[in-house]
Amino acid sequence: MTVTDVQLQVDPGLESQVRAEHEHASWFELASATAKAHHEYDEVRRQHDDAATARARGRLHVLELMLGAETARLHPHA
Structure with missing residues (x-):
């Protein structure tokens, strides 16, 4: 696990x-x-x-992941 992975661990409930x-x-x-x-x-x-x-960073991280996934879904060949 990298330092970035540790820093971006998000509470599963959040x-x-x-x-x-x-x-x-x-x-x-x-x-x-x-x-x-x-x-x-x-x-x-x-x-x-x-x-x-930490909560705000976690919220932002999850939203960034969701936005990235939606972008990839809409533009699979980009």
């Missing part, structure tokens, strides 16, 4: 919650949610709350 919230989202909805999560992560990170930062 991952399930994020995936359920965005289960039938379009690419545009996922892109919007990912952008919002990125801004929220930046905000929380400045507050120096490690637990909140």
Whole structure:
């Protein structure tokens, strides 16, 4: 396991919650949610709350994975 893998481990409950919230989202909805999560992560990170930062980073990571999967589904030969 790489350092990046360790840093991006997401609580399974949080991952399930994020995936359920965005289960039938379009690419545009996922892109919007990912952008919002990125801004929220930046905000929380400045507050120096490690637990909140980890949750925000996990949420962002799951949304990025979902957006990437949807992009690959829509453009399989890109």
